[in-house]
Amino acid sequence: xxxxxxxxxxxxxxxxxxxxxxxxxxxxxxxxxxxxxxxxxxxxxxxxxxxxxxxxxxxxxxxxxxxxxxxxxxxxxxxxxxxxxxxxxxxxxxxxxxxxxxxxxxxxxxxxxxxxxxxxxxxxxxxxxxxxxxxxxxxxxxxxxxxxxxxxxxxxxxx
Amino acid sequence: xxxxxxxxxxxxxxxxxxxxxxxxxxxxxxxxxxxxxxxxxxxxxxxxxxxxxxxxxxxxxxxxxxxxxxxxxxxxxxxxxxxxxxxxxxxxxxxxxxxxxxxxxxxxxxxxxxxxxxxxxxxxxxxxxxxxxxxxxxxxxxxxxxxxxxxxxxxxxxxxxxxxxxxxxxxxxxxxxxxxxxxxxxxxxxxxxxxxxxxxxxxxxxxxxxxxxxxxxxxxxxxxxxxxxxxxxxxxxxxxxxxxxxxxxxxxxxxxxxxxxxxxxxxxxxxxxxxxxxxxxxxxxxxxxxxxxxxxxxxxxxxxxxxxxxxxxxxxxxxxxxxxxxxxxxxxxxxxxxxxxxxxxxxxxxxxxxxxxxxxxxxxxxxxxxxxxxxxxxxxxxxxxxxxxxxxxxxxxxxxxxx
Numbered sequence: 001x002x003x004x005x006x007x008x009x010x011x012x013x014x015x016x017x018x019x020x021x022x023x024x025x026x027x028x029x030x031x032x033x034x035x036x037x038x039x040x041x042x043x044x045x046x047x048x049x050x051x052x053x054x055x056x057x058x059x060x061x062x063x064x065x066x067x068x069x070x071x072x073x074x075x076x077x078x079x080x081x082x083x084x085x086x087x088x089x090x091x092x093x094x095x096x097x098x099x100x101x102x103x104x105x106x107x108x109x110x111x112x113x114x115x116x117x118x119x120x121x122x123x124x125x126x127x128x129x130x131x132x133x134x135x136x137x138x139x140x141x142x143x144x145x146x147x148x149x150x151x152x153x154x155x156x157x158x159x
Numbered sequence: 160x161x162x163x164x165x166x167x168x169x170x171x172x173x174x175x176x177x178x179x180x181x182x183x184x185x186x187x188x189x190x191x192x193x194x195x196x197x198x199x200x201x202x203x204x205x206x207x208x209x210x211x212x213x214x215x216x217x218x219x220x221x222x223x224x225x226x227x228x229x230x231x232x233x234x235x236x237x238x239x240x241x242x243x244x245x246x247x248x249x250x251x252x253x254x255x256x257x258x259x260x261x262x263x264x265x266x267x268x269x270x271x272x273x274x275x276x277x278x279x280x281x282x283x284x285x286x287x288x289x290x291x292x293x294x295x296x297x298x299x300x301x302x303x304x305x306x307x308x309x310x311x312x313x314x315x316x317x318x319x320x321x322x323x324x325x326x327x328x329x330x331x332x333x334x335x336x337x338x339x340x341x342x343x344x345x346x347x348x349x350x351x352x353x354x355x356x357x358x359x360x361x362x363x364x365x366x367x368x369x370x371x372x373x374x375x376x377x378x379x380x381x382x383x384x385x386x387x388x389x390x391x392x393x394x395x396x397x398x399x400x401x402x403x404x405x406x407x408x409x410x411x412x413x414x415x416x417x418x419x420x421x422x423x424x425x426x427x428x429x430x431x432x433x434x435x436x437x438x439x440x441x442x443x444x445x446x447x448x449x450x451x452x453x454x455x456x457x458x459x460x461x462x463x464x465x466x467x468x469x470x471x472x473x474x475x476x477x478x479x480x481x482x483x484x485x486x487x488x489x490x491x492x493x494x495x496x497x498x499x500x501x502x503x504x505x506x507x508x509x510x511x512x513x514x515x516x517x518x519x520x521x522x523x524x525x526x527x528x529x530x531x532x533x534x535x536x537x538x539x540x541x542x543x544x545x546x547x548x549x550x551x552x553x554x555x556x557x558x559x560x561x562x
Contacts, residue, residue, distance in 0.1 A: 091275075091277070095277050095281075098281070104285065105281055105282070105285060106278075106281070108275065108278070112254075112271070114254075114258045115268075115269070115271075118261065118266075118268055118269070119268065122267065122268065122285065122289065125289070126285070126288075126289060126292065129289070129292040129293060129296055130292065132296055133292060133295055133296050133299060136296065136299035136300060136303055137299060139303055140299060140302055140303050140306060143303065143306040143307055143310055144306060146310050147306065147309060147310045147313060150310065150313050150314050150317050151313065153317060154313075154316075154317045154320065156355075
């Protein structure tokens with residue numbers, strides 16, 4: 001739990017059966033807040049206002065493919081972990097795109113639910129680690145600035 | 160992609176499988192495409208030895224091994240070196256055991272055979288990065304701890320020093336004459352504008368007997384605490400000399416003799432001293448290197464002039480070198496005034512290192528001569544920019560008026 005708020009996982013696939021089954025599985029086995037979208041464009045609109053910790057998307061979708069979706073999401077939510085569900089055929093595209101879209105991992109269909117759960121968990125941990133690291137670095141900067149300030153005050157008194 | 164820089168030293172990855180063919184193929188895969196340091200090994204016991212010796216960033220292990228299974232190995236590994244992310248290669252049959260044990264052994268991920276090489280590479284890469292992030296976080300937390308503690312102890316020291324400085328300030332203030340200096344014949348007006356907390360400026364007025372005064376405006380060389388301590392000594396020697404009835408050059412000689420012994424090596428005092436004889440209506444100057452005082456009268460019948468006398472500073476020269484300075488006596492009559500000041504007054508408006516011409520002060524006094532003592536000093540200070548900017552040096556003003 002981050003600050004007692006549940007982690008947010010967004011799932012995007014044009015097939016409602018897929019999104020529903022993932023949602024059910026996660027509801028049973030985790031405390032994550034799960035948002036499902038069957039249209040990539042709808043997902044992009046909603047995710048402008050709602051921060052997700054992990055975003056899972058199918059590759060093959062009629063409107064926008066998963067990689068194009070992630071390219072846009074990367075701008076809107078750069079810090080969310082991105083996971084792609086790929087078929088055997090489109091795996092190559094996924095691999096090529098790993099760096100472009102900052103993909104955390106791809107999962108090949110058909111996947112194991114346990115595996116998916118593990119990958120999501122690691123993805124959340126990674127996001128939290130980065131977040132805490134950035135916070136600590138900011139705190140360090142501040143402590144360092146404070147220190148400089150106190151030192152400068154001290155010097156002034158002995159001018 | 161990531162906005163945090165990951166460690167640049169190549170990661171160490173251990174690959175454990177009882178089949179040499181497997182370890183070799185994984186090594187080949189990683190060797191070609193990464194810069195990891197690779198530790199292929201067939202024996203779990205041997206692997207534990209490696210883990211004790213090396214700092215590993217990731218361990219890839221098979222599940223099914225004769226000596227001990229992958230999970231048992233990972234449990235032991237956790238004892239030897241906790242926190243290493245591990246990847247378990249499982250067959251379909253043993254996958255369930257792997258899933259049960261995920262939390263026990265802190266498994267990062269499991270991969271079912273046959274695995275996809277690209278997938279394996281990607282998972283190892285993530286595991287290594289994960290480990291690196293955890294380590295960085297831990298380091299930052301330690302650094303933060305240290306920085307906080309440094310800052311706190313620093314602040315404590317600063318507060319203590321602050322308190323001592325305040326006390327020192329009070330002590331220094333106490334050596335200045337307290338209360339208005341009043342006398343039936345003469346009026347004394349004074350202003351002190353320090354630049355820092357403690358300074359080297361000093362002034363005093365001592366009555367030798369009724370109607371007979373010594374007055375001095377002095378500047379101890381340097382700044383801060385050292386100069387302030389010097390003013391204490393000047394106070395003592397001036398007071399002593401005055402109490403013995405010394406004045407003029409005799410007073411300077413005595414002050415110089417004592418200060419050259421008492422003052423710290425590099426320190427000296429520039430000053431201008433006066434002895435005022437009310438009965439004889441005379442004023443005698445005892446210059447010691449300080450700025451020339453300014454003589455004037457309220458009305459216009461005597462010109463405003465600098466009393467341009469020079470002398471050696473006090474405390475710098477041994478008595479046998481110290482010469483009698485230019486001593487001069489002149490009349491000092493009702494309505495007449497004399498202004499003594501420290502050279503901080505000349506430094507206020509110009510860049511540090513430059514000094515204004517005393518003639519500027521003379522010109523200003525010409526305009527202000529008719530004002531009452533307090534107002535005159537305030538306007539003089541204002542005209543020099545005092546109060547509107549930080550002063551490069553302390554400023555001390557002493558105005559003596561024959562009523």
